[in-house]
Amino acid sequence: MGDTSKLLMDHYESEHWREVQQDVGILGNSEKIRQLIETIEQVAPTDISVLISGESGTGKELIARAVHKRSRRRDQPLITVNCGAIPDGILESELFGHEKGSFTGAAGQRKGYFELAHKGSIFLDEIGELPLSIQVKLLRVLEEREFMRVGGTTLQSVDIRFIAATNRNLEEDVHKGHFRQDLYYRLNAIHIKAPSLRERREDIVVLAKKFAADFCRNNLIEFQGFTDGAFHLMEEYSWPGNVRELRNLVEKVIVLERGQRIDDRILSKYINTFDDHRNLPVPLDKPKDELERELLLRVLLEIKSEIAQLRELVMMGVPQRYSLKPWGGEAPNQYAHAPDGQANAATPESVSEMEKEMIKATLIKTGGNKRKAAKVLGLSERTLYRKINKYGLRDNES
Ligand SMILES: Nc1ncnc2c1ncn2[C@@H]1O[C@H](COP(=O)(O)OP(=O)(O)OP(=O)(O)O)[C@@H](O)[C@H]1O
Numbered sequence: 001m002g003d004t005s006k007l008l009m010d011h012y013e014s015e016h017w018r019e020v021q022q023d024v025g026i027l028g029n030s031e032k033i034r035q036l037i038e039t040i041e042q043v044a045p046t047d048i049s050v051l052i053s054g055e056s057g058t059g060k061e062l063i064a065r066a067v068h069k070r071s072r073r074r075d076q077p078l079i080t081v082n083c084g085a086i087p088d089g090i091l092e093s094e095l096f097g098h099e100k101g102s103f104t105g106a107a108g109q110r111k112g113y114f115e116l117a118h119k120g121s122i123f124l125d126e127i128g129e130l131p132l133s134i135q136v137k138l139l140r141v142l143e144e145r146e147f148m149r150v151g152g153t154t155l156q157s158v159d160i161r162f163i164a165a166t167n168r169n170l171e172e173d174v175h176k177g178h179f180r181q182d183l184y185y186r187l188n189a190i191h192i193k194a195p196s197l198r199e200r201r202e203d204i205v206v207l208a209k210k211f212a213a214d215f216c217r218n219n220l221i222e223f224q225g226f227t228d229g230a231f232h233l234m235e236e237y238s239w240p241g242n243v244r245e246l247r248n249l250v251e252k253v254i255v256l257e258r259g260q261r262i263d264d265r266i267l268s269k270y271i272n273t274f275d276d277h278r279n280l281p282v283p284l285d286k287p288k289d290e291l292e293r294e295l296l297l298r299v300l301l302e303i304k305s306e307i308a309q310l311r312e313l314v315m316m317g318v319p320q321r322y323s324l325k326p327w328g329g330e331a332p333n334q335y336a337h338a339p340d341g342q343a344n345a346a347t348p349e350s351v352s353e354m355e356k357e358m359i360k361a362t363l364i365k366t367g368g369n370k371r372k373a374a375k376v377l378g379l380s381e382r383t384l385y386r387k388i389n390k391y392g393l394r395d396n397e398s
């Protein structure tokens with residue numbers, strides 16, 4: 001072993017490193033995770049803006065909290081704003097606050113998130129969802145640390161640190177004109193990329209063991225553990241939902257299998273490896289015709305799974321009234337507890353009626369989780385909120 005790698009080994013095994021890693025709460029021993037924590041340690045003590053990107057469930061929020069926690073602002077507030085979830089109409093006043101009487105219903109003066117974050121940090125999650133009109137105003141806050149409340153005439157000054165996150169490709173959004181280039185450059189001063197779980201498979205077992213241990217301790221469950229075969233299966237899987245999916249899976253199998261030892265056979269009931277064919281590497285060492293057959297098979301599998309998804313959507317969105325009855329006359333479960341009990345309502349007459357029904361059904365299926373519903377429907381969260389308002393799908397209905 002060379003001197004440098006020996007030094008690095010010592011560094012990552014030192015008491016100090018363990019303390020840092022525990023404080024930030026980011027698990028994993030892979031090179032990618034070590035580099036990530038090193039970057040957080042470098043940038044956190046300064047006021048430089050940080051943009052965090054990465055797939056869903058990779059720990060972007062965890063990283064944002066870590067940046068705040070390892071900064072000199074750690075005892076001041078960290079205000080988290082989900083930019084995609086706030087309806088357009090109130091976004092500006094939520095962010096910048098408003099003066100009394102600035103619009104109908106503005107009974108009193110109200111501080112916005114920027115003011116609430118004064119001396120601390122503001123975490124703008126899903127920043128790619130901000131409309132262009134707000135992006136201009138945000139740029140000004142970033143540059144001057146100054147803004148005006150809605151309906152206000154005096155400038156407010158704030159001392160804040162900006163942390164933003166996105167699972168979109170913002171550069172692409174800039175090209176398409178959906179995201180301001182100047183704002184992108186400003187936010188992008190430091191860009192932290194949260195690695196997907198697929199890129200650091202060596203962390204999977206560490207994470208699974210920790211999630212299992214935490215879950216069993218918190219819920220007083222006795223768990224017999226995973227076999228090597230089960231861990232192997234986890235390492236092979238592609239984890240499109242990343243760490244969140246892994247955590248959910250671990251907790252689910254422990255509960256549903258009542259703490260018994262989990263081997264690969266049991267685990268395979270829960271991991272959808274069949275849908276995982278898209279992520280298999282293409283073996284380039286095979287003869288051409290064999291390779292072609294394999295690729296063809298994959299395309300067929302892909303089409304099959306898309307048909308299955310489509311069928312699911314149709315079953316969700318077009319209930320019995322279309323007399324498809326693919327479930328043999330019995331309404332599927334989600335309709336059994338449809339709160340409005342309208343399984344026999346009139347046939348939807350228009351596209352928007354169908355859209356409304358589809359949104360309603362998806363919200364029921366996702367247990368009212370708008371974020372998940374937006375993903376299933378292929379809409380942005382903001383658009384979904386707009387449509388929920390448009391169709392009057394209040395929370396108790398969804
Ligand atoms: N490296 C990690 N160590 C421990 N837990 C992690 C790690 N990465 C993610 N998690 C956990 O996984 C879950 C999802 O993380 P988080 O909410 O930060 O993801 P995200 O990237 O913000 O996802 P989304 O894009 O869907 O908002 C959380 O429970 C988080 O604590």
Ligand SMILES: [Mg+2]
Pocket residue numbers: 060061125
């Ligand atoms: Mg997040």
